[in-house]
Amino acid sequence: MEHTRTTSGLPTLGRRLVTAGNKLVTASPALLALVVILMVVLLFAGLLSLPISAANGESTPPYDAIFTAASAVTVTGLTTVNTAEHWSFFGQVVILLGIQIGGLGIVTIALLLSRAVTRHLGVRGRILAQQGIGTTRLGEVQSLLRIVIVTSLALELALAVILVPRFIIVEESFLTGLWHGIFYAISAFNNAGFVVHPDGLLGFEGDLWILVPIMVGVFIGSFGFPIFLVLMVVKWQWRRWTLHTKLTLSTTTILLVAGAALWGLLEWSNVKTIGDMSVADKLFHALFASTMMRSGGFSLVDPSDSNAITLLATDALMFVGGGSASTAGGIKVTTIAVLFLAILAEAKGDKHLMIFGRNIPEDALRVAISVTFLGATLVLGATGLIMLVSDAPLDRILFEVISGFATCGLSVGLSEELPPAGKYVLAALMFAGRVGPIGLASALAIRRRNLLFRYPEERPIIG
Secondary structure (H helix, E strand, C coil): CHHHHHCCCHHHHHHHHHHHHHHHHHHCHHHHHHHHHHHHHHHHHHHHCCHHHECCCCCCCHHHHHHHHHHHHCCCCCCCCCHHHHECHHHHHHHHHHHHHHHHCHHHHHHHHHHHHHCCCCHHHHHHHHHHHCCCCHHHHHHHHHHHHHHHHHHHHHHHHHHHHHHHHHHCCHHHHHHHHHHHHHHHHCCCCCCCCCCCCHHHCCCHHHHHHHHHHHHHHCCCHHHHHHHHHHCCCHHHCCHHHHHHHHHHHHHHHHHHHHHHHHHCCCCCCCCCCCHHHHHHHHHHHHHHHHHHCCCCCCHHHCCHHHHHHHHHHHHHCCCCCCCCCCCCHHHHHHHHHHHHHHHHCCCCEEECCEEECHHHHHHHHHHHHHHHHHHHHHHHHHHHHCCCCHHHHHHHHHHHHCCCCCCCCHHHHCCHHHHHHHHHHHHHHHHCHHHHHHHHCCCCCCCCCCCCCCCCCCC
16 A cells, blocks of 8 residues: 555656646636647657658658648648648658547547446536537537547448449559548548648549548538438438528538639639530539538639639639538538527517527527637738738638648648648648637636626627
């Protein structure tokens, strides 16, 4: 007993760390989630900085290693070096692991490992899981944890089964085709946008066997894990869907069609992109681009060749992003849906937000406004910082910044041109975008004030 108590003070130190961790989970689970993700980014940055991770056998500069690690763990896809040419096979494996861990969620994986040991997920663990997978009811957490893992791996496996045979044929090598099929399956479902070919997907233009599964994987991956739970329980019975499911799927479909129509219209005559293609090819490129603009990050044309107005439209769609608790980024489609419903209700003179036979509470509107405002603030601040260290035009800077915030990965090539300070800014922005504006705000707001009084109401003049 005496030896146990006095050996280097480890038992006492361990108990103190556990106690501190439990207090942090209870006080601010979002802050703990933020710290865990940051530590994982730094771990992967350390691995990528090793000489074995680079194709030339030399150490990668810290700013490139940190940027790539942040991009992988936040499933963004922006790069400062060519993934296929700069990184060795080991480095690409590290990137793929970062994508998988980031897609499943650092917190989710940690909780599953904890539960495997303790065989029990306590209340504190469920509170922490809420922050990672976006559910509002503690009873749903364990079900969602299983859905996150099983659904992700099953869909990634299905994509790989489709992609691997085609890559084996194209690459004329079993091992190379196997690796590329697995890599693109995981990158697509997690909306990461990383590629292991020097010219990206440009070499596979017209190959529907590869492009269609990647597009479908990105589209499904942007739904969000709560959607998968509902669909697995009630299938396609519309009336039994939750309001979140209805809003997410309907808004996602509207944005997909509208984005394809807008992108196709704006680029129809641009010979640098799709101007000299057939009508069928133009329509497919438009649909592919629309799918990728809200977080996929893959591209069949160089975004820098697009018209300025197309870049602006892409900025808007990237900022919206995908579904809540998904591998996609942005302010989320439900956020923009609630804001649109609020505008519509105000225009009609309705006091309440109503859709699909349900009334949306006022606090949901406040959260939507907060998420949008904080997201716009992050974009504005990062744009200003990049302008201080780069002479690039504003449209290119804004495009790269929004792509980083929304963890989209589409790029006009600015990330590679930035000095180290600019790369650190974008890396921090990708991290903030993955955590989420509202999650970042709640993580920083350790203390909450409970006011025991209320002032009289007075309406200011607005507009």
